[in-house]
Amino acid sequence: MAEVKSGERAAAVLSEAAQCELLDLCEDQFAQLEKLQNEVILCEPDFGENPQEQSINRLIATEAELKQWLAVEPKLLAANSEVLLQAGKEEMLKLCSELEMVASCYEAKRDKLRETKELEQKWLEQKNQVLIAASDHAERLRMEKETLSELSVLQDTKAKIQKMKVYQERLMESLGDVLEKHVPLPQNEPSANRKKKNIELEISEDLISLNEILEVLMNKVLNTPHDPYVTIDNTFWPPYVEMLLRYGIAVRHQENNFKIRLETFF
Template identity: 40%
Template sequence: MSGAANDCGARETENEKRTARGEQREADSERQTARSGQRGAAPQCCKFLSVVGRSTENLSESGSDKADPADNMEELLSECETLWNQMQEGVYSDVTQHTSRDASFCVIQLPLLMTRVKALSSEINQWQERSPEISSINPDILSVLGKEEFQKVKEDLEMLLFIVQAKNKQLEEDLKREHQWEKEQKEIVNSLTGIKEETKKQVEKTSTRSLQGAAFNELQNKMQTLKEHKEKLSTALAEFIEEHFPLPENRKARNKKSSKEPDVELISLQEILENLISKLLTTPHEPYVTINDSFWPPYIEMLLRYGIARRHPEDANRMRLEAFHM
């Protein structure tokens, strides 16, 4: 009894292992199909092939389990037929969906789809003719295979790490160059800012000097114009006085104080006016001129009568020019 129980337990263990291997093959087939991006009947084809492989493995191990080969074969054929029908339906439904979108598009895509169907059919035939590879269940072999796979993954990861480190190093160098470039640009900006401020100050000084120079030149021009106008007025006044207010024929006046002293020479009206104007401009706080014997009395009376000059309020021998400019 104990031997029969052990045989049953061993058979159950083997069945579980076969089921696990079949599921693993189905998962691998589905992952391979997702990577390749195939659509339509590709998943059904992979599933069909996995079922064929699992059934072949069951047949190969049926001798040890003492199962009925006819039952296994019938089950295998029925499952394969079902999957084959599903695969064909998927292929033709894919073709139908593509052809029902647009007539013009279908005319172009139909040859491609038919070529795809032929390629899938030939691939199915190849997978049917191919005998599935049965992996060994020896723990030592599995350990060696696992170590090789881990070694390959390790090498890939080491290569990836090397590439990432090289890229990081390159990025660090680029970052240092960018920082250096930024520092240089800041220095250039600061230098340009200083030059701008200095230039602005120089422009302001130059503009101020130019304005001052322009104002000074304008004042000089005005002064020159006034001098020329003054000369013209003086010349016109001299001509007018010489024409209308000539000196008497005897230009010498007798001295009133003493008859022994020599006679004093009279001065013209122009000279009297020039003395009055010069006194008013040079000493405006004391603009009075003393009247002496050289002033011809008719000229003095005329200046006083017509309001051109006036006497001192306390001294009758002094007079001044009226302040016409005030």
């Protein structure tokens, strides 16, 4: 029927003979349509029948009709070449429009795929750069490891030890300066002053400074960590010892009060 309508639209540009032939063909098609409609009305099933039987009959009729249409050979719309040419033009225009829509869809899909491809390429380039950088770093570490010898390790260790010794000496010098300034070694007062104050105690000249006491305690801990205690003799000024014990810098031996050691600070 679509072909017949297409032929009717094309009749305006056809010759008189072609228009007459096309009109006759349309009348034949409408007559056949009316015949088929009457047959369908006459073949309507009785509503009193079983619904299951109706379904079976419809299925049988549909299969028979399908076989009949498969057996029918297709016929031309019309024998006139002008009608066929015009119908062909209509179909070609319709097909071109559909193909244009399909091409437009595929172009949009192609643009989307191209954009995705560009993003994937950028991501791949970034990953390649990271891989190259990691490979260079690994190669550099491998070469450094191969060129690193026992001599270089020993020299590096000696340099670190020397730095620690210099740092320790600076610390000890700073500690000595602070102690010398704020905790000086006690001095004997003139005899005239002692008589005025009725002081009979005289400071021994063998006393060592607080800095030296701390150095003795630290050396004892480092040299003999299994026996870190130092015996208190007349060179240790009692106020210094008492100050170290009071502020938690040193501790007494549990069994011998004349032995002290440096407090463990770790």
